[in-house]
Amino acid sequence: MExxxxxxxSNFLGNSxxxxxxxxxxxxxxxxxxxxxLVGTGFHSTYEQLRAKLNQKAENGLPLHSPFKFIEDLQxxxxxxxxxxxxxxxxRKPREPAxxxxxxxxxxxxxxxxxxxxxxGGVGARIIGDISSNYPWDTSRAxxxxxxxxxxxxxxxxPARKQDLELGxxxxxxxxxxxxxxxxxxxxxxxxxxxxxTGTQYFFKPRMDCKAPEFDREVSLLGAIIKxxxxxxxxxxxxxxxxxxxxxxxxxxxxxxxxxxxxxxxPELSNPRFHKRxxxxxxxxxxxxxxxxxxxxxxxxxxxxxxxxxxxxxxxxGGNYNIQFVDKELKETYEGDLQGLRRIFDEWIPxxxxx
Numbered sequence: 186m187e188x189x190x191x192x193x194x195s196n197f198l199g200n201s202x203x204x205x206x207x208x209x210x211x212x213x214x215x216x217x218x219x220x221x222x223l224v225g226t227g228f229h230s231t232y233e234q235l236r237a238k239l240n241q242k243a244e245n246g247l248p249l250h251s252p253f254k255f256i257e258d259l260q261x262x263x264x265x266x267x268x269x270x271x272x273x274x275x276x277r278k279p280r281e282p283a284x285x286x287x288x289x290x291x292x293x294x295x296x297x298x299x300x301x302x303x304x305x306g307g308v309g310a311r312i313i314g315d316i317s318s319n320y321p322w323d324t325s326r327a328x329x330x331x332x333x334x335x336x337x338x339x340x341x342x343x344p345a346r347k348q349d350l351e352l353g354x355x356x357x358x359x360x361x362x363x364x365x366x367x368x369x370x371x372x373x374x375x376x377x378x379x380x381x382x383t384g385t386q387y388f389f390k391p392r393m394d395c396k397a398p399e400f401d402r403e404v405s406l407l408g409a410i411i412k413x414x415x416x417x418x419x420x421x422x423x424x425x426x427x428x429x430x431x432x433x434x435x436x437x438x439x440x441x442x443x444x445x446x447x448x449x450x451x452p453e454l455s456n457p458r459f460h461k462r463x464x465x466x467x468x469x470x471x472x473x474x475x476x477x478x479x480x481x482x483x484x485x486x487x488x489x490x491x492x493x494x495x496x497x498x499x500x501x502x503g504g505n506y507n508i509q510f511v512d513k514e515l516k517e518t519y520e521g522d523l524q525g526l527r528r529i530f531d532e533w534i535p536x537x538x539x540x
Contacts, residue, residue: 190264194341197236197259202297205263206341210275213293216263217313226300226307228266235259263298267310270296285379285389285428286361289342289436343394344434350401350427353408357426359439364389364428378442386442387425392435399503404438406479406502413477419470420498444493448529449486454537459495464530466497471522474499482517484525485510486533509533 193206193213203218223229235258241249264271274294294312301309347358367378367386377389392400407424410416416424423441430436446452453459467489471481481488482504490498506516510528515521 192260195256195260195263197256198239205260207264207267208291209271211292212271212274213291214267214271215293215295216267216310217295217297218263219297223298223300223308228262228298228306228308231262231306232259235262262306266298266304266306266308267296269304270294270310270312284362285364285366285377286430288366288377289361289391290430341394342391342436343397344430344432344436345392345397345401347427347429347433347435350435351405351408352427353412355411356404356408358429359426361428361430361436364439379439388440388442389428389437390440391437396503399505400438402482402504403502407438409477409479410474415473415477415479419473420466420492420496421470421474422498422500422502443490443498445491447487448489448491448497451491453495454534459491460530460534462495463489463491463497464526467499467530468526470497470499471526475519475522480504480517480519481522481525483507483511484522484529486529489529 191208193208195203195205197203197205197218201219201221203220205216205218207214207216218232220229220232223232235255238250239248239252239255239259243249296310297313298308299311300307301311303309364379364381364387367380378386379389380386390400403422404427407422410419410421411424415421423443425439425441427435428437428439448454448463474481479502481499481502483501483506485507488499488501490500492498504517506513506521507525510525510533511521512524515524
């Protein structure tokens with residue numbers, strides 16, 4: 186959006202209330218929109234017209250319009266209605282979050298749109314109290330600095346208790362307050378390049394609400410890989426440990442930073458001299474994993490990583506499947522892993538590498 190705003194999430198479809206979460210000038214804004222309470226305003230007319238275009242379907246049942254423009258227009262409409270609040274709370278000298286903890290749990294203003302005859306479109310923003318957490322055992326959101334500012338989670342991050350994850354005994358816990366956002370990654374999204382105070386780089390992968398089962402599966406399998414010592418002999422996701430907040434909740438995984446490219450983006454993809462090497466490396470890794478009853482899962486060309494030495498790594502153990510490489514009925518099975526490898530190295534690379 187305009188003006189240095191970053192939309193973390195927005196939902197303008199389905200049942201009311203709708204919502205939008207925005208980062209702007211050092212603050213996060215959690216915005217609630219209840220269309221039924223705004224009927225009769227110019228804002229409501231425009232809002233519903235844009236929503237109607239989002240919902241229009243062609244005869245084949247597919248969306249009639251590309252949704253991106255209308256979603257962006259809705260985001261702009263809602264944010265402009267929040268001008269009075271955002272200007273009052275904006276940090277005039279905003280700083281990037283001091284550490285990963287602050288990035289994940291920024292100060293958050295909770296507001297709702299309401300009728301206001303003085304505002305353009307007849308709708309303005311009013312401050313409301315905190316919206317209850319989706320995680321009743323998480324009391325951190327109740328620790329308010331006043332009755333409408335909390336440290337709420339950004340990017341729909343879904344914290345988990347350690348006891349709810351299948352953790353190996355040697356899995357390390359790393360404090361989010363000891364990690365810092367890399368300067369070139371500050372606005373990149375929930376998955377981040379982070380670093381320690383001494384400059385060591387890592388990759389942070391958060392536990393997102395929409396991907397929580399995949400996150401939990403990956404934690405379990407990475408724990409098994411460490412248990413069997415496979416992390417010391419195989420080129421698999423270089424798992425460092427779990428990232429926890431001051432409240433001891435797990436919010437993500439930390440991996441050593443690999444330099445290179447996903448197979449799908451490798452600049453030497455058209456060079457056949459590497460193909461057999463990568464096929465043998467990945468095949469040997471998957472075979473060793475299978476011997477220890479570990480199924481890779483989501484076999485695809487983005488989950489094979491080629492490092493700076495042209496060696497192939499197997500990454501991402503979140504499971505699921507990519508229909509281009511694995512049939513649905515073989516999802517998260519030994520057979521699915523092998524099918525995915527055949528389709529990548531016997532079918533996809535020979536065709537794509539020639540393009």
